[in-house]
Amino acid sequence: MADPSTYRPAPGAIPTSPGVYKFRDAHGRVIYVGKAKSLRQRLSSYFQDVANLHPRTATMVTTAASVEWTVVSTEVEALQLEYSWIKEFDPRFNVKYRDDKSYPELAVTLDEEYPRVQVTRGAHKKGVRYFGPYGHAWAIRETVDLLLRVFPVRTCSNGVFKRARQVGRPCLLGYIGKCAAPCVGRVSAAEHRELAEEFCDFMAGRTGGHLRRLEQQMREAAAEMEYEKAARLRDDLGALQRAMEKNAVVLGDGTDADLLALAEDELEAAVQIFHVRGGRVRGQRGWVTDKVEDVDTAGLVEHALQQLYGENSEQVPREVLVPALPDEAVHVWLSGLRGAQVDLRIPQRGDKKDLMETVQRNAQQALALHKTRRASDLTTRSRALQEIADALELDSVPLRIECFDISHLQGEDVVASMVVFEDGLARKSEYRRFQIKGFEGQDDVRSMHEVITRRFRRYLQERERTGEWAVPEQAPEGAPEGAPEGDGSPLDENGRPRRFAYPPQLLVVDGGQPQVAAAVRALAELGIDDVAVCGLAKRLEEVWLPGQDDPVVLPRSSEGLYLLQRVRDEAHRFAITYQRAKRAKRLTAGELDSVPGLGETRRRALLKHFGSLKKLRAATVDELCEVPGIGRRTAETVAAALASRTPSAFAVNTATGEIIDDSTATAGPRSGEET
Incomplete structure (x- = not known):
């Protein structure tokens, strides 16, 4: 320290x-x-x-x-x-707000010729109208299912829509009256856009006009003795009323506001936010944070507002209600984002204060629930790191842990993974993966030596660039020679953090004595002696240290062992994912690359269109011709080539067009494990 x-x-x-x-x-x-x-x-x-x-x-x-x-x-x-x-x-x-999952929202793609209603997550796109966020995706789908009776906007993907236009038949929703079927010309593009805009008006809270219009049409149909039409309109009216009941009025004056409440103790704080639009609660979200800095309630509110509106300035409402007022600069910043005055205040009385108490209760429940989750507890993570330091006799707790794993399939497609945990939490932005091309075979020890060497050779190169060895005699043995003075910056010339600029306090390998010895030998060859090394063998969950004949056995209830298992399992998962992707690409080449006249683009188009090699092999020449870019001559060539080969049991990722083997990739044998 x-x-x-x-x-x-x-x-x-x-x-x-x-x-x-x-x-x-x-x-x-x-x-x-x-x-x-x-x-x-x-x-x-x-x-x-x-x-x-x-x-x-x-x-x-x-x-x-x-x-x-x-x-x-x-x-x-x-x-x-x-x-x-x-x-x-x-x-x-x-302050970091964890558990900030991407909440589902209802999106209407008004930027398309035929707008589509869909459930989406993540960043907002220009030209798309959003409603929410919602706590659960099923809540959106239930609401949409009710509204499609009255506003039959399309909900199908672009691929399904184009397919329906090609064959001249709508999907099931078109047949049961929950889609206007613009794909087959039942309504024009202008009529369908009008339906989408009416849908958006209803979701935005402008419901009175639609209800009065349907009620008037129902009465007129009944007066003209068109009872079937009147019954259908009655059912549509009931569907809209049920959809409105899902979002009860909480503020009678039609207020647009966000209400933010906090529940905190000395270690953690939970944030809950209610989004009120048109007087109705349209969405809810929540975060949990470790109070890793000395910050009061007003500071937590400031951080929450930054995270909430920093990248979604169009979401700033007219009114923001908070439990404590942050600095005046936050008020000015919010008004600048909205382009108009924002009322940032603490509610004192009436319905808004009552609703704020409800939000506060939700925050307290969220904090209580969070504390029951073992891995999320800051105290638990601190204890786990301290137990690891004590068991391995480290000088300080390992704030940064890197774990390496080797994966292959019977000696082929050998890859390695590097995962990083900081303060007991995964830091996925610093994960790395390695291809091992110098040799093939089930030699995990040699592969581990190569990967550790490559990772820490890059670390030495990054140290050279930052000028930490301006005096050559200070550089460790194996470091690159001729180190310039540098500027000492951990960022590259583009302002991004250098990939391998930071060493771990603890290096974990997935394996036993041989893998640990290979890692230590790689570090010694580079002259690095300030990184602790250990291995975790799967069979008995033994911790192996360099140069020791007997492993360190942590108690099964140990938080330190639990953390090491999480780190090892994450490295295993990351390695297998990469190994499967490489194998899938190789298998794709083996099935379709040899077909004359079939390039990469058309291969992917075929696989994405049919979804599996089995369906592709069963397709007729006419069905192959329906794929964009596939002519009759090419279709005949593909059909003949696939018919002459033995069927394979491979599924296809329809999003990427890559083949996925149903078998499971395995990591190679390790010391102390069953082979």
């Missing part, structure tokens, strides 16, 4: 202006980003007696090795810069 006094700025060197600051560790990686109205006042608070600091703040300042800052002109600029740096560097000591 570093002493904060070793990198404390000189007195008077820190400006009093607003700005953003970054703490970096010994490897130059950003571990914390913060903003301040006065940089001097804020940074000075970090460089006091460590015993007086919040425990997590103390951990951060002792982990850091340097601090730097950037001066800005206003607090709003500081807020924007802080948000962009947190997104770019992902500092591990900043």
